[in-house]
Structures are given as structure tokens and as C-alpha cells.
Amino acid sequence: MTARPRVLLVQRGLAPPGGAAGVSAWMVEALKRDHAVTLLAWERPDLPALNRFFGTTIEPRDLPVVLPPAPLRALLAAIPVPAYLLRTALVLRLAKRLAPRFDVVITGDNEADFGPRGVQYINYPWDLLPRPALEARWYHRRALVTAYRELCIRLAGFSEDRMRKTPALVSSDYVGRLVGQRYGIVPRTLYPPVMGRFPTVPWEAREPAFLCVGRIAPDKQLDRVIDVLARVRRELPGTRLAIVGTPEGVYAERIAGRARAEGDWITITSGLSREALGALMARYRYGIHGHLNEHYGMVVAEMVHAGCIVWVPNDGGQVEIVGDARLCYDSIEGAAASIVRTLRDPGEQDDLRRHLAARAARFSTDAFIREFREVVAAAAAR
Numbered sequence: 001m002t003a004r005p006r007v008l009l010v011q012r013g014l015a016p017p018g019g020a021a022g023v024s025a026w027m028v029e030a031l032k033r034d035h036a037v038t039l040l041a042w043e044r045p046d047l048p049a050l051n052r053f054f055g056t057t058i059e060p061r062d063l064p065v066v067l068p069p070a071p072l073r074a075l076l077a078a079i080p081v082p083a084y085l086l087r088t089a090l091v092l093r094l095a096k097r098l099a100p101r102f103d104v105v106i107t108g109d110n111e112a113d114f115g116p117r118g119v120q121y122i123n124y125p126w127d128l129l130p131r132p133a134l135e136a137r138w139y140h141r142r143a144l145v146t147a148y149r150e151l152c153i154r155l156a157g158f159s160e161d162r163m164r165k166t167p168a169l170v171s172s173d174y175v176g177r178l179v180g181q182r183y184g185i186v187p188r189t190l191y192p193p194v195m196g197r198f199p200t201v202p203w204e205a206r207e208p209a210f211l212c213v214g215r216i217a218p219d220k221q222l223d224r225v226i227d228v229l230a231r232v233r234r235e236l237p238g239t240r241l242a243i244v245g246t247p248e249g250v251y252a253e254r255i256a257g258r259a260r261a262e263g264d265w266i267t268i269t270s271g272l273s274r275e276a277l278g279a280l281m282a283r284y285r286y287g288i289h290g291h292l293n294e295h296y297g298m299v300v301a302e303m304v305h306a307g308c309i310v311w312v313p314n315d316g317g318q319v320e321i322v323g324d325a326r327l328c329y330d331s332i333e334g335a336a337a338s339i340v341r342t343l344r345d346p347g348e349q350d351d352l353r354r355h356l357a358a359r360a361a362r363f364s365t366d367a368f369i370r371e372f373r374e375v376v377a378a379a380a381a382r
């Protein structure tokens with residue numbers, strides 16, 4: 001009997017929520033039957049919680065876990081900031097010591113310098129500056145951040161040359177272009193899998209309203225979303241919006257206040273389980289997203305899978321999900337005009353529904369599993 005290929009998954013964290021954790025969970029799901037997968041992480045994952053959130057079926061026997069030394073973890077736990085990059089650097093350093101025991105070393109945690117027999121999945125390059133505004137914290141002084149990043153690179157023993165020789169996957173063509181600009185490589189796009197389940201609800205039985213899903217936070221541009229649909233209501237007064245997401249701080253309070261001021265055509269809901277959210281998506285006809293320069297746009301892919309017609313800003317990875325200029329907007333006025341035209345034309349709605357249904361398979365778990373196994377097999381053969 002041929003021994004199963006030994007795979008080391010290097011992942012600072014494997015706890016929901018989070019795009020990198022979800023991709024990594026499905027990496028394990030893809031490989032667990034015919035590969036011997038070991039996880040190197042900063043802390044032991046809660047597999048039942050992981051499975052519930054991401055829809056995987058990973059058992060403890062599928063995923064032995066290696067952790068950094070306890071004193072080191074205790075030391076970093078005492079630091080009053082998250083120090084995510086430092087933890088990642090220390091995990092990468094340990095991975096290099098463990099790598100000779102494995103046939104392939106993989107990560108879903110962005111850039112890694114594993115060499116030709118590795119796989120790196122880049123959601124957004126960690127060594128690309130400037131960082132997105134949503135990552136900014138009060139302690140992010142430029143000189144301090146520069147010194148901190150240099151320290152982490154040195155601790156990891158990170159080699160850009162070795163990183164360029166590591167097969168690279170990215171979450172979207174948009175991220176692929178950023179990776180190419182930063183490192184001069186051409187990565188392969190493998191879209192993150194849509195993990196939810198969505199009931200089949202006939203179009204006629206769905207709410208003729210809009211759904212906007214995601215954290216209620218500044219980067220989600222909810223004011224812009226409300227502005228778009230307020231303008232739509234000038235032509236189609238029955239238009240309604242349901243905002244669903246986790247509220248974050250003062251911004252969420254302000255959005256709640258604006259929703260009350262706008263009237264009962266806007267509702268805000270939070271605290272839904274993934275099952276309840278999937279069922280809700282399947283009950284709506286339309287979706288709208290406001291986040292600019294989205295790396296991928298998982299919630300957009302989820303709404304497409306649920307059968308919604310979804311409008312998105314004309315940038316980032318979300319454009320690749322909808323794949324039609326009629327669903328991409330550059331301005332409040334342009335978005336409103338596109339929506340009004342489509343809502344008044346049942347034939348165009350039918351055409352867009354067929355188009356999006358055909359695209360949904362690209363973002364399925366089956367597609368992710370098939371392609372990821374191909375990539376790992378190629379790395380193991382090197």
C-alpha cells in the first residue's frame with residue numbers, strides 16, 4: 001500500500017470567522033481522505049466550531065496539531081496588542097524546521113517561502129504597502145510599523161527569492177495583479193469556496209427587496225448603499241433594504257440612526273446563524289454591496305449562490321464574481337439608474353439570473369476541492 005503524502009498546513013489561526021481560516025479549513029477537507037495532514041498553528045483549533053461555521057467535517061484524527069513552545073505563546077499573550085504578523089513570523093520559522101518531515105508544505109495565510117514543494121494561498125499580500133485603511137490602529141506609527149515588519153521578516157527567515165519559487169494561489173484576479181506588481185510573479189486564481197447552504201425558493205415567492213450583508217463598519221460603505229436605494233425609491237417607491245450584519249461601534253450606531261430617519265423601508269438585523277443567513281438570502285431577489293476594492297467578496301458570492309441579482313462597486317474581486325458590467329457601478333447615480341432599468345425589465349432580470357446561475361459553479365466547494373488537489377499533487381511531484 002502506497003503511503004499517503006504528508007502535508008504540513010501552516011496557519012497562524014484556524015478559528016472562525018475569517019476568509020483565510022475558511023480557505024484553510026477547506027484545504028484540509030480537500031486533502032483529508034488521501035493525505036496525512038498535520039496542522040502547525042499558534043493555538044489548537046476548536047474543530048466542532050470550525051465545522052459548524054465553515055461547513056466542513058474535520059475530525060481530530062484528520063488533523064494532528066503541532067504548536068509552538070508554550071513559554072513562547074505565553075510571552076506573546078502578555079503583549080497588549082494582537083501581534084498577528086509576529087505570530088505568523090514565528091510559525092513560519094518553526095515550519096522551516098519541520099518541513100523536511102513532509103512532502104508538501106501549504107498555507108492559507110498569505111505569502112510564505114516554502115520553495116517549489118510548497119503552496120501559498122494569498123488572500124491579500126501581507127508585505128504590500130500601504131495597508132488597507134481598515135487595518136489601521138492607533139499604534140500604527142509609520143516608523144514603528146516599518147521596524148516591526150523588518151523584525152518579523154528577519155525572525156521568519158523570510159526569503160523573497162524562495163517565496164517567488166513557491167507555487168502561489170490567490171483569491172481573485174484582482175489580488176493576483178497586486179501580487180504580480182509586488183513580487184513579479186504570475187499566481188493562479190483559485191476562488192474561495194462558498195460554504196453555505198441555500199434553499200431553493202422560486203423567484204415569484206421571493207421578497208422583491210434588497211439585501212446588504214456584512215459587518216456594519218465604515219469599510220462596508222453603507223451610507224453609499226442607502227444613498228443608491230434612496231435614489232431608486234424616487235422612481236420605484238416600494239423599494240426596500242434589509243441590512244444584515246454585526247454592528248461595530250459608533251459607525252453602526254450612526255447607521256442605525258440614519259435607518260430610523262429614512263423610515264420603515266430599511267431594517268437592520270444582527271446575530272443570525274449561518275443557516276438562518278443562508279435561508280434569508282434565498283428569500284430575497286436582489287443584493288447590493290458597497291465595499292470598495294474588495295479582495296474577493298465572499299458575501300457577494302454567497303448571494304449569487306442563493307439566486308440573488310447582486311450589484312457591486314466596479315472594482316476589486318467582486319467584479320469577477322458577477323462578471324457583467326450591468327451589475328457594476330461607479331457612482332450612486334449610475335447604480336440607481338442600472339437598478340431601476342433592471343427592476344422595470346423582467347426579461348433583463350431573467351437574463352441576469354441565468355448568467356449568475358452559470359457563474360455560481362466557479363465558487364463552489366467542489367471546484368475548490370478539485371483544483372486545490374491538482375495544485376498539491378503538482379507540488380508533491382516536484
